[in-house]
Amino acid sequence: MPKLILDGEEIEVAQGTTVLAAALSRGREIPRYCWHPGLSVAGNCRMCLVEVEKSPKLVIACATQVADRMVVRTETDRVKKARAAMMEFFLINHPLDCPICDQAGECRLQEYAVEHGAGRSRFVETKLALSKAVDIGPHVLLDQERCIQCSRCVRFCGEVTGTSELAFMSRGERTVIGIYPGRPLDNAYSGNVVDICPVGALTLKEFRFETRVWYLRNTPSVCAACARGCNVLVAVGQQQVLMTTPGQTDDRVKRIVPRTNEEVNGHWMCDEGRLSYRRLSVAPRLATAESPAGSPAEWDDAIASAAALLGDAAAAGRLAAILSPRLTAEDLYAWRRLIEALGGGRASVRRIARGEDDALLIRADKGANSEGAAWILGEAATEAEVLDAAVRGEVAALLVAGDPLDPGDTAALDPAVRSRVASVVFVGPFLSGAAEGADVRLPAAAWAEEDGSFVNFDGRVQRVRRCHPPRGEGRPGWRVACDLAAAAKAEMPQWTSADEVLAALAASVERFRGLDAATIGLLGVSRG
Amino acid sequence: MERILTRNVDKEGSDTLAVYEAGGGYEALRGALRSGSPEKVVDEVKKSGLRGRGGAGFPTGLKWSFMPKDSPKPRYLICNADESEPGTFKDRVLLEKDPHLVLEGCLISAYAMGARAAFIYIRGEYVLASRILERAIEEAYAKRYAGRNVLGSGFDCDLILHVGAGAYICGEETSLMSSLEGNRGYPRLKPPFPAQAGLWGCPTTINNVETLANVPFIVERGASWFLSIGKPPKNTGPKLYALSGHVKRPGVYEAPLGLALRELIRDLGGGMLRDDRPLKAVIPGGSSVPVLTADECDVDLDFDSLAAKGSMLGSAGVIVMDSSTCMVKAIERVAHFYAHESCGQCTPCREGCGWMERILSRIERGEGRQEDMDLLLDVSSNILGNTICPLGDAAAMPVASFVTKFRPEFQHHVTHKKCRV
Numbered sequence: 001m002p003k004l005i006l007d008g009e010e011i012e013v014a015q016g017t018t019v020l021a022a023a024l025s026r027g028r029e030i031p032r033y034c035w036h037p038g039l040s041v042a043g044n045c046r047m048c049l050v051e052v053e054k055s056p057k058l059v060i061a062c063a064t065q066v067a068d069r070m071v072v073r074t075e076t077d078r079v080k081k082a083r084a085a086m087m088e089f090f091l092i093n094h095p096l097d098c099p100i101c102d103q104a105g106e107c108r109l110q111e112y113a114v115e116h117g118a119g120r121s122r123f124v125e126t127k128l129a130l131s132k133a134v135d136i137g138p139h140v141l142l143d144q145e146r147c148i149q150c151s152r153c154v155r156f157c158g159e160v161t162g163t164s165e166l167a168f169m170s171r172g173e174r175t176v177i178g179i180y181p182g183r184p185l186d187n188a189y190s191g192n193v194v195d196i197c198p199v200g201a202l203t204l205k206e207f208r209f210e211t212r213v214w215y216l217r218n219t220p221s222v223c224a225a226c227a228r229g230c231n232v233l234v235a236v237g238q239q240q241v242l243m244t245t246p247g248q249t250d251d252r253v254k255r256i257v258p259r260t261n262e263e264v265n266g267h268w269m270c271d272e273g274r275l276s277y278r279r280l281s282v283a284p285r286l287a288t289a290e291s292p293a294g295s296p297a298e299w300d301d302a303i304a305s306a307a308a309l310l311g312d313a314a315a316a317g318r319l320a321a322i323l324s325p326r327l328t329a330e331d332l333y334a335w336r337r338l339i340e341a342l343g344g345g346r347a348s349v350r351r352i353a354r355g356e357d358d359a360l361l362i363r364a365d366k367g368a369n370s371e372g373a374a375w376i377l378g379e380a381a382t383e384a385e386v387l388d389a390a391v392r393g394e395v396a397a398l399l400v401a402g403d404p405l406d407p408g409d410t411a412a413l414d415p416a417v418r419s420r421v422a423s424v425v426f427v428g429p430f431l432s433g434a435a436e437g438a439d440v441r442l443p444a445a446a447w448a449e450e451d452g453s454f455v456n457f458d459g460r461v462q463r464v465r466r467c468h469p470p471r472g473e474g475r476p477g478w479r480v481a482c483d484l485a486a487a488a489k490a491e492m493p494q495w496t497s498a499d500e501v502l503a504a505l506a507a508s509v510e511r512f513r514g515l516d517a518a519t520i521g522l523l524g525v526s527r528g
Numbered sequence: 529m530e531r532i533l534t535r536n537v538d539k540e541g542s543d544t545l546a547v548y549e550a551g552g553g554y555e556a557l558r559g560a561l562r563s564g565s566p567e568k569v570v571d572e573v574k575k576s577g578l579r580g581r582g583g584a585g586f587p588t589g590l591k592w593s594f595m596p597k598d599s600p601k602p603r604y605l606i607c608n609a610d611e612s613e614p615g616t617f618k619d620r621v622l623l624e625k626d627p628h629l630v631l632e633g634c635l636i637s638a639y640a641m642g643a644r645a646a647f648i649y650i651r652g653e654y655v656l657a658s659r660i661l662e663r664a665i666e667e668a669y670a671k672r673y674a675g676r677n678v679l680g681s682g683f684d685c686d687l688i689l690h691v692g693a694g695a696y697i698c699g700e701e702t703s704l705m706s707s708l709e710g711n712r713g714y715p716r717l718k719p720p721f722p723a724q725a726g727l728w729g730c731p732t733t734i735n736n737v738e739t740l741a742n743v744p745f746i747v748e749r750g751a752s753w754f755l756s757i758g759k760p761p762k763n764t765g766p767k768l769y770a771l772s773g774h775v776k777r778p779g780v781y782e783a784p785l786g787l788a789l790r791e792l793i794r795d796l797g798g799g800m801l802r803d804d805r806p807l808k809a810v811i812p813g814g815s816s817v818p819v820l821t822a823d824e825c826d827v828d829l830d831f832d833s834l835a836a837k838g839s840m841l842g843s844a845g846v847i848v849m850d851s852s853t854c855m856v857k858a859i860e861r862v863a864h865f866y867a868h869e870s871c872g873q874c875t876p877c878r879e880g881c882g883w884m885e886r887i888l889s890r891i892e893r894g895e896g897r898q899e900d901m902d903l904l905l906d907v908s909s910n911i912l913g914n915t916i917c918p919l920g921d922a923a924a925m926p927v928a929s930f931v932t933k934f935r936p937e938f939q940h941h942v943t944h945k946k947c948r949v
Contacts, residue, residue, distance in 0.1 A: 043717045044874045046914055057913040063717050085910035089879035122903055125886040149872060168712060168872070171695070173882035175872030 002068040007075060013066050020048055020061040023074070030074055031083060031112050033090075033198045034150040035062040037260075038267040039159060042151050047112070049082045050074045058082055080116070087117035093128045093173060094199075095145045103200030105213040109148070130176060137165070137185030139205050139271060140194060144176040147201035153177060153193035160268065161360065163187040177201070188362060191274045192267075195257050206275055207255050211237045219467040220259055220522055222454050224326050224405045224447045225273035227365040229456030230265035231523065232256045234277070234448050234467045251468035253277040253448055261523050264460060270362050276405055280446050283407040284431040287472030290441040293426075299473060300487075303480075306440040307487035309423040311342050313397030319345030320386045321399040322434070323377075324410065325352060325367025328452025328464060329512070330501035331477035332369070332376045335401060337504075338481040341490035346395075348386040349373040352409050363457055366409065368464075372455030375511045383411075390417045397421070401477060402428020402435065405447040410434055427480050429471070444477045445470035451498040452476075453512075453520065459528020461512070463520050529757075532766040533741055534782045537625035543660050545667040548628035554673055556744035560636050561681040569640035573743060575751035577764040581618075582608055582699075582736030583814065583842045585831040594723035595641050595731050604727045605643040606708070606734040607634050609650040609657070610692055610699035613814035614865055615845030618768035619737035621780045623650070623657035626741075627664035631687060633740030635674060636747055638685045641733055645686040649704050652694040661689050696869035700917045701734045703871065714873045715917035738768055758785035763830035773810075773848035774801040786830035789820075793848055805850040809934070813842025815862045816922030818929035839929075854949045855937045859930040860888040866923035877920035880911040884927050891938060894945035901938050904931050 004011045004022050013022045018041075023030050033045035041063050049058040053071035058079065061072075073079065090109060098104040130144035154166045154177065165185040169178040179185055185193070194204045216235040223230040239252040256277055258269035289302035297305075313319040319342060323335055332349075339345045352366040367373070373380070381389075389395055398421045402410035410433030413424065418437060426438035429446035449470040455461050470476075475483075478501045485492035495501045499517055506512045511527050519525060536542045536551055548554070560569050574589025595603060607630065611619040622630055634646040650658050665687045668674040674687045690708055692698045698707045702716035705727045726732020742765055746754050758764045767785040769792055772778045776798030783796070789810060793799065800807060807822045812829060817840040820827065827833050831841045849858065867881040884907055887900050908924035908931075915921070931938055940948045 041717070043916060046875045046916075049914060060717075082910070082914060085914070086875055089875050089883075089910070092879055092883055122899075123883065124897075125883065125890070128882075148875070149878065170872070172867055172870040172872045173878050175878060 002066045002070070004066045005069070005071045007073055017066050018062060019050060019052075019059075019064045019066060019070075019072055022066055023061065028074075030061045031116055032062060033108055033148060034152060036152050036155075036196055036267070039152060039155045039196075042155065045086070045148065045150050047083065047086050049079060049086075051076050051079050083112075083116040084118045087113055088121060088123070090148050091117070091121055092123040092125075093145070094148070095127065097146070101146065101200040102203045102208055102213075103146075103197075107200060108198035128173060130174075134178075136179045137190050139190050139275075140185055141203050141205055141208065142177060143201050143203070146199050147177055148199055149175055149177070150198060152196045152198070153202060156193055156196060157185070157187070160192070161187045161189050166193070188270050188272070188358070189268055189360065191271045192258070192269070196267075204255075206278065210254050216254060217467075219465045221448065221465040221467060222368070222462045222524075223256065223269060223273040223276065224368040224454070224464065225270075225276040225366065227363040227367055227370055227457035228265060228361050229368055229454050229460065229462050229524075230269040230273055230361060231259040231261040231462070232269060232273070233259050234465070236448075236468045239281070252281050253467065263523065263526070264456065264458075264462075265361055268361060270360075272362070277448065279406055280448065285429060285471055286431050286435065286441055286443040286474075289443060289473060291439070293435070293438045293441050299483075302440050302442060303483045303487045306425045306442060307484045309397045309425055309439060310399060310484065311488040311490070313395070313423070314339070314342035314345055316396055317344070318394060318396035319343075319399070320389060320395040320397075321345060321347045321401065322383055322386055322411075323347060323349050323373065323401045324403040324428075325349050325370040325373050326403055326405050326409070326447065327369060327373075327401055327477055328450065328498070329369060329372040329376060329455065329461075329505060330452045330498050331401065331481075332373050333505045333509070334478035334481035334495070334501060335399070336377055337492050338485050338490070339399075341485050341492040342488060346381045346386050346389060347377055348381040348383045349377060350383050350409070350411070365457060368405075368456070369454040371457055371459060372453065372461070375455060376505070376509055387414070387417050390421050393420050395421050397423045397425065399425050400427070400434040400438070401444070402426060402430060402433060404429055404445070407432035412436060427477060429474055442480050443470075443472055443474040444480055445474045449474065450476040451517075453502060453515075455511075455527070458526070459511075460524045460526045461515060461520055462524035463517060463522075529766075529782075529784055531782050532745055532757075533622065533629070533738065533768060534626075534780070536629065537621055542625050543627050543664065545628055545664070545671065548626070553628055554632055556748040557632050557635050557639075557673060558679060560639055560747050561679055561683060566640045566642060569636060569747060572751045573640070573746055576746045576754035577751075577761055578739065578742055578746060578754065579763070579831060580736055581738035581742075581767070581844070583613070583840075585841060588735065588739055591723075591735075592637070592641055592733055594721070595733055596723065599731050601730040602644040603642050604730055604732045605634060605638045605641060605646040606701075606704065606727065606732060607646060607648040607737060607740055608699060608701065608704060608734055609648055609654070609737045610704060611654070611737070611843075612651050612696040612699050613816060613843045613845055614862070615772055615811060615847040616770050616814045616843040617772075618770045618780050618844060620654060620657060621768070622737055622741050623654065624660055627657075627661050628668065629741050629744065630661075630737055631664055631668050631674070633743040634687065635678065635685055636743050637733075637735065637740055639678075639683055643733070644684060645688055647688045647690055647708060647727070649690045649692060649698070649708055651699070652692045658689065658691050665689060695871070696865075697871040697917075697919060700919060703917065704734065705732065714871055715919075717916060742766070759828070759830055762832055767829070767844060769796075769829060770843075770845045771797045771848070772845070774805065774850035774853070775799065775848050776801055786828045786833065789825050789827050789829050789846070792829060792846060797848070800848075800850055802850065805852050807848065808851045808853055809849045809855065811845075811847040811849075811926070813840045814845035815847065815865065816926060817842045818925050819933060821933050852949060854947045855930055855934040856888065856892050856941050856947065859927060860885070860892045862926050863888050863923065866919065870919060870923065874916045874920070876911040877915045877923065880907055880920070881923045883907055884923070888927070891941050894941065896938070896942035898942060900942065901931050901935060904928075
């Protein structure tokens with residue numbers, strides 16, 4: 001295996017490793033714009049120029065393969081001068097409109113200008129004027145003046161989605177990124193170009209001017225929009241609540257971006273997942289416990305009513321439940337335990353399927369935890385079987401644990417069903433579907449409001465995280481189950497944290513054995 | 529000297545097969561095929577000392593020997609006819625006046641390398657030459673000089689003419705291949721070199737028109753004959769010089785490689801355009817090479833003599849400037865060309881070329897600042913050697929040489945806000 005001597009440090013690398021990859025593997029930084037781990041090497045930004053002994057010219061670290069005993073220096077005066085020169089070149093025609101640019105605060109131009117720039121420009125000519133806020137697709141806007149032509153977005157559309165909507169147009173310093181007439185950037189993964197744009201040239205319409213990024217708090221979590229379970233960073237910011245007391249603020253998810261996990265989603269995520277958070281803010285929420293529906297009730301009173309309805313039905317052997325496949329493993333396990341503790345019932349998990357699996361990430365199964373539900377509930381009844389039983393009059397009380405992400409995925413109960421079921425207890429974050437006409441409504445935490453675990457289609461157990469507190473009186477589903485058990489005087493542990501539920505789950509369900517938050521970690525554990 | 533490359537160009541109907549054959553045309557191809565030994569052709573070209581006539585002067589035989597022998601992929605030859613360097617119009621004479629010489633050169637070279645096809649990439653502005661080549665290719669196919677089973681030898685070689693869309697950058701070999709493949713004409717990173725992964729990822733050799741035109745003569749007359757012309761061992765063979773600027777008879781002249789620059793101007797070019805305007809400067813190898821002052825013009829026009837003077841033979845486009853030339857205006861025009869032709873792929877060239885042009889036009893307008901000369905030198909040095917392809921160097925070198933060698937003229941523009949010429 002070839003050995004590289006990088007600024008005096010000897011590094012042994014596999015044949016074919018580039019100087020940049022070798023440096024990064026040792027935690028050493030070489031500045032770069034165009035190189036991206038998920039894309040081909042373009043070598044156009046020239047920011048990673050380094051000195052190689054016996055090479056008359058500087059070479060680009062991203063494209064130079066390590067040869068044995070290659071001596072590379074990354075911090076010589078010559079290298080530093082080249083970097084400062086590149087920074088000056090990048091900025092001569094750049095508008096420097098950081099105060100109104102969404103990228104400010106997470107912009108490579110800003111970062112490298114501070115680190116590697118000369119701190120001033122010698123450019124006194126008129127800057128080029130190009131087009132700003134060009135609408136290139138349903139989610140993405142292009143600012144041609146900010147663009148540094150690194151070609152990451154072009155390569156993404158060519159290599160990852162294979163749709164090639166973006167291309168370079170024109171020549172020389174007037175080179176711009178653009179789309180072809182009538183062919184917008186509308187592939188299912190278009191938002192990724194915004195993430196990989198190292199500057200503010202590509203911005204997401206849904207995030208534009210929403211907040212300054214330094215006000216955001218990022219939490220590593222897992223997307224709930226389909227069974228892939230893309231690893232994400234959930235950014236939470238504060239939202240002024242305009243219609244209430246001035247100055248009152250509210251935590252809101254402002255943005256979701258993919259988090260690299262080579263085993264699950266690589267560097268990418270789909271637009272549907274990326275924008276799935278928006279419903280959390282706009283859909284009508286169930287803020288307080290209600291018993292009967294529409295009448296706010298004290299939490300304990302509502303719990304007592306619901307416990308009585310569910311308990312009586314269970315005693316009569318006529319309890320059934322419909323659970324969302326987006327509930328965490330902890331929630332699902334708690335509901336299973338509650339139903340068992342009450343004396344048993346028919347528990348079913350909804351199946352949400354739309355479209356088809358694509359070649360990249362998107363799964364037709366939209367249940368982020370469908371696999372986990374199968375592990376926890378075993379051969380559970382299907383939703384249709386439960387509904388059929390209800391129509392036959394075999395269900396006295398129906399527990400519906402609603403969808404924590406998409407209110408549209410909590411089905412409304414058909415009048416034929418509703419009329420034959422004596423009572424419905426609804427637990428969920430949204431006022432939707434089965435919540436209509438429920439006898440008792442108990443608010444639950446939505447996705448991003450509680451900790452827990454998902455199992456993706458591939459059998460990978462991953463951590464989904466609480467990014468901000470639940471809205472209103474919402475509580476984690478497992479907590480609601482515990483409250484109901486206590487009120488029904490049923491035999492069930494009174495867990496106080498999701499970790500405790502997971503410990504119980506790990507002790508009880510084989511596929512989860514030995515798992516805890518630390519073991520699952522940031523990238524999950526495969527149990528498939 | 530006997531005219532070699534241009535021996536046919538003055539004949540009536542020199543672009544037709546009949547005239548070419550009457551002068552012994554395609555005999556070299558016939559001979560090479562009859563010998564049945566491609567290696568012999570490569571050896572002969574290696575021994576001849578032929579160096580690439582496109583600009584870099586790389587030994588042709590050595591370049592050919594880089595083609596892998598054991599690749600399962602088809603091999604290709606490309607004839608680079610994208611002659612676009614300002615001041616350069618030597619290939620045009622061959623393409624328009626003796627197209628079959630170029631084709632024969634392509635076919636013999638393709639045979640030497642086992643290339644299945646020879647692509648001729650011609651610049652879009654060469655409309656006449658394209659039409660002539662098209663007809664010549666048809667003629668060659670009709671007489672079985674090209675296509676399947678060339679002259680019954682079992683050797684297959686197609687000739688494919690591709691007309692470019694008028695981008696200077698497409699004369700750069702990797703950019704040319706991108707363009708030929710139907711993509712944007714962007715240069716590629718090297719390695720891999722064309723011989724490893726060229727056109728459509730296949731082993732490819734790319735040679736200039738004039739380089740290939742030399743091949744039939746080397747095959748026919750032998751390497752030792754070729755070595756006797758010019759300045760052996762490293763600067764051999766006949767050479768076309770494209771002479772332009774302030775001379776009485778601009779044009780394309782053939783002479784042995786290593787012709788003295790003053791001889792070219794005086795004897796072949798008929799001397800300076802006006803007797804009262806003495807020589808001021810010469811760009812000896814197309815607009816991209818460092819300029820020579822009048823004092824530096826006692827030099828032979830070959831690869832090594834010009835390199836020793838800090839310039840290059842390049843494409844042998846010799847641009848002569850007399851005392852009436854404003855050097856600021858001249859380099860502004862050159863800088864404009866490179867800013868316009870920079871493909872925009874990599875940062876230093878994309879941004880730097882436009883910047884240099886704007887500084888130069890400001891000086892030319894009388895708005896120069898004292899610091900602009902040093903700034904130009906620094907910007908050009910920040911481009912030089914830091915780009916993907918040689919276009920950045922081509923833009924930077926002339927600017928640096930003009931500012932360095934004619935600094936007082938730039939200073940005059942800055943100080944007096946006007947030209948002194």
